[in-house]
Amino acid sequence: MTSKPIGVAVLGLGNVGSEVVRILTENAEDFEARIGAPLEIRGIAVRRVDCDRGVPAELLTDDPAELVGRDDVDIVVEVLGGIDIPRKLVLSALEKGKSVITANKALLAEYTGELADAAEKSRADLYFEAAVAGAIPVVRPLMQSLAGDRVNKVAGIVNGTTNFILSAMDETGADYAETLAEAGRLGYAEADPTADVEGYDAASKAAILASIAFHTRVTAGDVYREGISKITSDDLETAKSLDCTIKLLAICERIVTPKGKERISARVYPALVPLNHPLASVNGAFNAVVVEAEAAGRLMFYGQGAGGAPTASAVLGDLVMAARNKFYGGRGPLESKYAKLKVAPMGDILTRYYVSMQVADKPGVLATVAAEFSKRDVSISTVRQQGSGDGARLVVVTHLAADSALSDTVASLEQLDVVVHVASVLRLEGTTV
Numbered sequence: 502m503t504s505k506p507i508g509v510a511v512l513g514l515g516n517v518g519s520e521v522v523r524i525l526t527e528n529a530e531d532f533e534a535r536i537g538a539p540l541e542i543r544g545i546a547v548r549r550v551d552c553d554r555g556v557p558a559e560l561l562t563d564d565p566a567e568l569v570g571r572d573d574v575d576i577v578v579e580v581l582g583g584i585d586i587p588r589k590l591v592l593s594a595l596e597k598g599k600s601v602i603t604a605n606k607a608l609l610a611e612y613t614g615e616l617a618d619a620a621e622k623s624r625a626d627l628y629f630e631a632a633v634a635g636a637i638p639v640v641r642p643l644m645q646s647l648a649g650d651r652v653n654k655v656a657g658i659v660n661g662t663t664n665f666i667l668s669a670m671d672e673t674g675a676d677y678a679e680t681l682a683e684a685g686r687l688g689y690a691e692a693d694p695t696a697d698v699e700g701y702d703a704a705s706k707a708a709i710l711a712s713i714a715f716h717t718r719v720t721a722g723d724v725y726r727e728g729i730s731k732i733t734s735d736d737l738e739t740a741k742s743l744d745c746t747i748k749l750l751a752i753c754e755r756i757v758t759p760k761g762k763e764r765i766s767a768r769v770y771p772a773l774v775p776l777n778h779p780l781a782s783v784n785g786a787f788n789a790v791v792v793e794a795e796a797a798g799r800l801m802f803y804g805q806g807a808g809g810a811p812t813a814s815a816v817l818g819d820l821v822m823a824a825r826n827k828f829y830g831g832r833g834p835l836e837s838k839y840a841k842l843k844v845a846p847m848g849d850i851l852t853r854y855y856v857s858m859q860v861a862d863k864p865g866v867l868a869t870v871a872a873e874f875s876k877r878d879v880s881i882s883t884v885r886q887q888g889s890g891d892g893a894r895l896v897v898v899t900h901l902a903a904d905s906a907l908s909d910t911v912a913s914l915e916q917l918d919v920v921v922h923v924a925s926v927l928r929l930e931g932t933t934v
């Protein structure tokens with residue numbers, strides 16, 4: 502005897518939604534065997550219903566709210582994009598006790614608290630594996646596999662567009678604008694690339710990762726953010742000369758302040774990464790996340806961080822979990838926020854800087870520059886002089902120091918007569934160089 506079908510509403514039939522529907526339809530028997538009951542798509546919400554979408558026309562609707570409210574819908578898959586409309590739809594589904602799967606990091610980075618409260622009240626599932634690093638399983642490992650461990654750090658490359666651009670600049674020596682245009686032509690950058698290149702997308706993912714890793718509610722506004730649009734081909738050249746490359750990193754870390762208080766940090770910026778660091782060899786549009794946990798040690802997750810089919814894989818994994826819970830009873834874990842750790846301001850975080858400056862070619866320059874670092878207790882790891890005459894450049898790499906002391910030092914360097922201009926400032930991840 503066949504079990505009663507579980508009704509699924511799919512909101513969105515774009516890059517991700519069309520792959521979700523395709524795989525669900527093509528592998529319907531496998532899904533039924535894995536869940537114990539068949540999944541039935543009750544409707545698919547789109548904006549434009551009047552064109553051929555390659556799915557039965559009777560499934561299409563431009564009224565997602567009506568679809569979510571239908572009595573025969575048990576699970577809602579939200580792959581629309583945007584914030585305000587999906588927020589209302591997801592809340593309404595959860596309030597009605599329907600489980601929700603979403604790939605929407607922008608929504609989660611602002612409203613996980615509100616959505617999780619609604620899911621808690623109605624005892625529904627809220628799953629979002631696809632919202633961070635596409636196909637790569639990282640949300641479930643952090644929430645479930647590592648639930649018995651203590652996570653100290655999560656650092657990753659979580660934006661494919663910026664990784665594609667930085668890898669291509671490293672490989673070809675081309676400048677930022679040219680490489681961004683090429684990324685657009687190849688479909689790796691959107692017409693408006695701001696969310697990717699200025700680090701907003703990575704910041705949303707950092708907020709989600711920090712929340713689940715540290716059992717604390719963190720929103721996108723708590724994440725310190727810098728993008729890659731100021732990175733030059735010169736920066737990549739200098740990185741090479743230091744045996745490094747440059748990556749846009751999302752870093753979530755547990756820290757202890759000088760007064761012994763436990764805090765967390767969530768930050769996104771382009772950083773110099775030594776070539777022997779596991780993230781240095783993650784190239785092109787690929788993503789990777791390194792997790793450091795007390796008992797497990799270092800774990801690395803690597804794979805495709807975006808794209809219709811890879812993202813659909815993560816959505817469908819969540820869908821199977823939610824459907825099994827509907828079939829057998831019970832539910833998965835919700836957000837855990839018991840630790841309520843404070844987020845430390847960027848200035849309090851210990852980082853290392855690489856500072857490249859054009860300097861006057863006269864005696865005493867090095868001593869004057871070094872004095873600015875030592876005034877603020879910033880110790881220098883290496884200094885290199887490149888070129889001579891008007892083109893003389895000093896490249897300084899520091900040891901760990903408070904980010905505020907490092908940025909104050911850079912501001913004071915800019916005022917020195919012997920410094921023509923500070924050409925580039927980057928943070929450095931890892932311990933070598």
Ligand code: NAP
Pocket residue numbers: 512513514515516517518546547548549550563565579580581582583586604605606607631632635806807808809812
């Ligand atoms: P997309 O290609 O732009 O597709 C969006 C779909 O939603 C379209 O079918 C669109 O309808 C429909 N839609 C949008 N607003 C609607 C509304 N108000 N009412 C009804 N339908 C509406 O987007 P996507 O790339 O699939 O991304 C979907 C979500 O997944 C986003 O939250 C994104 O951040 C997330 N995500 C995407 C990827 C990826 O690689 N693409 C990776 C990870 C996460 P029309 O087709 O009629 O325009």
